Amino acid sequence: MTSAVTAFAPAGLDARPVYELRNVTKTFPKRNVHALDRVDLTLREGSFASVIGASGCGKSTLLKIMAGLLPPSSGSVVLAGKPVTGPRRDIGMMFQQATLFPWRTAIENVVLPIEIRDGKSAAQAKHADARALLELVGLKDFAHVFPNELSGGMAQRAAICRMLITEPAVLLLDEPFSALDELTRDFMNMELQRICLARNATSFLVTHSIQEAVVLSDVVYVMSPRPGRFVEAVTVDLPRPRTLEMITTPRFGALVDRIRSRLDKGAFL
Amino acid sequence: MTPPASTPSAAAAGPADTVWTEEVSLIDRIPRSVAMIGLFVAFIALWQFTVSVGLVSPIILASPWATLEQLIFVGNNLLSGDYMLRALWITTKEVVYSFALAITLGFSLGVLVGETGFGERAVMPYLVAIDTMPKIAFAPLFIAWLGFDIHSKVALATFVATFPIVVGTAAGLHAADENSRLLFKTMGASRLQTLLKMKLPTGLPHFFTGLKIASVGVMAGAITGEFLGGGKGFGELIRVAASQLDTARVFALIIYLSLVGLATFGLVVWAQRRLVFWQKASVGGDALP
Ligand SMILES: Nc1ncnc2c1ncn2[C@@H]1O[C@H](COP(=O)(O)OP(=O)(O)OP(=O)(O)O)[C@@H](O)[C@H]1O
Ligand SMILES: [Mg+2]
Numbered sequence: 001m002t003s004a005v006t007a008f009a010p011a012g013l014d015a016r017p018v019y020e021l022r023n024v025t026k027t028f029p030k031r032n033v034h035a036l037d038r039v040d041l042t043l044r045e046g047s048f049a050s051v052i053g054a055s056g057c058g059k060s061t062l063l064k065i066m067a068g069l070l071p072p073s074s075g076s077v078v079l080a081g082k083p084v085t086g087p088r089r090d091i092g093m094m095f096q097q098a099t100l101f102p103w104r105t106a107i108e109n110v111v112l113p114i115e116i117r118d119g120k121s122a123a124q125a126k127h128a129d130a131r132a133l134l135e136l137v138g139l140k141d142f143a144h145v146f147p148n149e150l151s152g153g154m155a156q157r158a159a160i161c162r163m164l165i166t167e168p169a170v171l172l173l174d175e176p177f178s179a180l181d182e183l184t185r186d187f188m189n190m191e192l193q194r195i196c197l198a199r200n201a202t203s204f205l206v207t208h209s210i211q212e213a214v215v216l217s218d219v220v221y222v223m224s225p226r227p228g229r230f231v232e233a234v235t236v237d238l239p240r241p242r243t244l245e246m247i248t249t250p251r252f253g254a255l256v257d258r259i260r261s262r263l264d265k266g267a268f269l
Numbered sequence: 270m271t272p273p274a275s276t277p278s279a280a281a282a283g284p285a286d287t288v289w290t291e292e293v294s295l296i297d298r299i300p301r302s303v304a305m306i307g308l309f310v311a312f313i314a315l316w317q318f319t320v321s322v323g324l325v326s327p328i329i330l331a332s333p334w335a336t337l338e339q340l341i342f343v344g345n346n347l348l349s350g351d352y353m354l355r356a357l358w359i360t361t362k363e364v365v366y367s368f369a370l371a372i373t374l375g376f377s378l379g380v381l382v383g384e385t386g387f388g389e390r391a392v393m394p395y396l397v398a399i400d401t402m403p404k405i406a407f408a409p410l411f412i413a414w415l416g417f418d419i420h421s422k423v424a425l426a427t428f429v430a431t432f433p434i435v436v437g438t439a440a441g442l443h444a445a446d447e448n449s450r451l452l453f454k455t456m457g458a459s460r461l462q463t464l465l466k467m468k469l470p471t472g473l474p475h476f477f478t479g480l481k482i483a484s485v486g487v488m489a490g491a492i493t494g495e496f497l498g499g500g501k502g503f504g505e506l507i508r509v510a511a512s513q514l515d516t517a518r519v520f521a522l523i524i525y526l527s528l529v530g531l532a533t534f535g536l537v538v539w540a541q542r543r544l545v546f547w548q549k550a551s552v553g554g555d556a557l558p
Contacts, residue, residue, distance in 0.1 A: 069454050087457040099448040102547035103470050116456045116466070148547055 018170060018202045019043035019066065024075035025227075026061055035061045037227035039075070043170070046200040048193075050213035051221045051230075052259065058228025059206040063174050066204065067093050080169060089117070092168030094176040098155035100147035100162075107134065107143040110161040117166070126165060133161040137191060153184040160195070171196070171203040178208060186244055189216055193241060210263075214255050215242050222262040232262045331517035339521035347525065353506060360502040361529055363419055363491040367426035368533065371483055375431040376476075379438020383472075384464060393439075400432045405493050412498040421498050426490030430483035437479020441472020474548050477541040484537050488530040 019041065026036040035058040043049055051059050064070040066077060068084040068091070077084040079091070100109045110130040115123035134143050137157040147155055156177060163171065176192075177185045193216055196203050207213050213220045220234045236255055238246055246252050299307075313333050319325060320332040327335070346353040381388035382396065408425050415421035445468050453463045495504025503526050510518035541548075 064451075067455060069451065087455050089457070091455070093452075093455045095448055095451065097448045099446075099452050101449075101467070101470065112466075113456045116453070116458045116462055146547060 015044040015046055017042045018045050018080055019204070020076075020078045021066065022076045022078075024062070024065060024072045024077060026058070026065060026070070026073050034227040036065070036072070037229045039229060041221070041230070043202050043204060045202055047218045048196055048203045048205070048216055049219045049221065050205040050207055050217040051223050052207055052210060052213050052263070053223030053228070054225045054263070055208070057223050057225035059223060060174055062228065063093075063172050063204070063206055067091050067172050089166055090169040091172060092163035092166065092170070093172045094159055094163050094174065096175045096179050098147075098152070098159040100150070100155050100158055102147050105144045105146055106139060106150065106158045107131065109147065109158055110134065110165055112162060113166050130161065130165055133164055134158070136195070137161060153180050153188065156180060156188065157191070160192070164195070164199075169202060171201050173203060173205045175206055175208065177212075185212070190244065192216065197241060210256050210259050211247060213259070214238075214252060215244070215247065220255075220259055222259060234259055234262075328514050328516065331520060335517035336520045339515075339517040340524060343518070343521045343525055353503075356501055356503045356506050357525065357529070359419065359500065360491055360495065360504065360526070363422045363426060363494070363502060364487050364529060364533060366419075367423045367430060367491060368484065368487045370423065370427040371430035371434055371487060372480070374427065375434025375479065375483065376438050378431070379435045379476075379479075380442065380464075382435060383439035383442030384468075396432065396435060400436075404429045404432075405490070408493055408497045411494065417499045419500065419502075422491050422494030422500060422502065425494040426487045429490035430487040433482035433486065434476070434479040437476045437482075438472065440479075441475035442468050443472075444468075444475055445471040473545045474541075477537065477545060480537045480541075481534060484533040485530065488526075488533065492526070 020043075021039055021041040024036055024039045024041075025034075027034050039062060041049075051062065053059055061070065065072045066079075066084065068077075068086045068088055079088065084091075100106070101112070104112065107127060107130050110133065111123040111126045114126045131140070131143055134140055137160055139154060139157055139161070142150060142154065142158075147158070150158065156179075159176075173192075177188045180188060189212060192203075195201070203216075205213070205216060214236055217236050220236060221230045222232045222234065223229065224231045234255060238249075238251060238255075316330075317333050320327060320330060331339075343353060347357060348354075378388075378392070378396065382393045383389070405425075407428060408421075411421040411424045411428070415424055442464075449467055449471065450463075453467050458466070491502070492504040492507075494500075495502040496508055499505060503522065507519055507522045507526070510522060
């Protein structure tokens, strides 16, 4: 689908490619699992892409390979012109669980990546930035609160701040909000869009929700299981910024149906 | 129990009928302090009864009254700084030394076993093998090696108390979940950073569980050492009193000795409250794994 991307979308098809995956395959020899099969992917600067697929089809594996947490069995992963061979500063990652450490206050959790990379004094110097980020996600008054006093949604918002504090060029999101209730989740998705637009961040999201994928993405990749590979890339030509009201429009419905029909062929759902 | 008001007629019956409260059984409604005092009084009464009826001879079981007299006598001796205080001081020293040694040794071994593949594969099997042995049985050996002085007692107590700390530390290092590990990996943390900033703090509750078990074991080890190896500690006083069939004195001495054990345990609980402030407090309830 090459439908015109509207003027609102920052992710023109002509934007500079940041992430380039070529022929990435992954097998786990130990259990003889063929998790990924010849995956090609190009993410352009400022674009938002999603991958959707059945449980166990290799989405998290793909994300871990992109993040340099897992080596591919073959193929190449290039980010900003340099091959990914391990964890990198310019990659921000977020998982289903917020994973805040209970012995650190919210703000101390946020500056943790800085503390790990550049030491305690550098982290101290970043407190102002961290406070600004917490304010951005509506946690201004909770900077010095310990995580056990935060709700699930608040903890996940603090995790967003922790991901953003290093100012990564790309965001890799593995079902970041799937542990939250639907209302919070919708709200967080809109927050995420706002943050991504404001920072012109390149994002890649793993999700199980077709709606979520369509609302957020410029492109939705549909993945089939065993071995995991992209069976289709659906371009979402809805204007930005997206709103939750768009969900009820016919165009939105058509896109959702299209993705669902592709998923059905993978024999599940 | 009144069922919740689900029909209009039930609601119309008045507020008293619509309130649905949890029923607490009578015995659970007794306040804690009353329950504890009541149990204590009942225990003493039963004890006194057993002795006054003559079920057991006072040589075997001293009366509560005789025990109280001895408690006062020993207490006076302790307060006046006489030989009993010196004995208690020796035992306390043994406990403190061996606890410190056990923590150092247990923590180091725990990190070796919990953090390195070598430790887990090569060292742990031996530790498990030694741990299954009755460690108290080594007492005569320690006395033969280190003599009748304080050293043999410290060695035995350390030997007894080290293993729970090793196990607690190693279990703690394995307590971090996959998410935390992955997160630290994405941040590019070194192994040492991961250990210091994530694994050790995550494992603190397990470490303290080990410490609590060890704090009990350290006292048992020290006293056993004194029973078997003489010396001038509190265990020796107990042994002498017992050999003179002075049961009341033995009871009194044990009660004072347990204060030292209680203090050690309390210190560990206090340290845990301060260091693991994010964990919900439980009154020594998690002493056992
Ligand atoms: N470390 C591993 N060793 C062996 N097999 C693995 C490993 N990690 C993942 N797999 C296998 O690879 C396949 C893909 O797993 P992956 O976690 O990427 O799925 P997923 O698409 O993220 O699933 P979900 O939607 O449930 O999160 C699964 O069959 C899984 O069992
Ligand atoms: Mg997954």
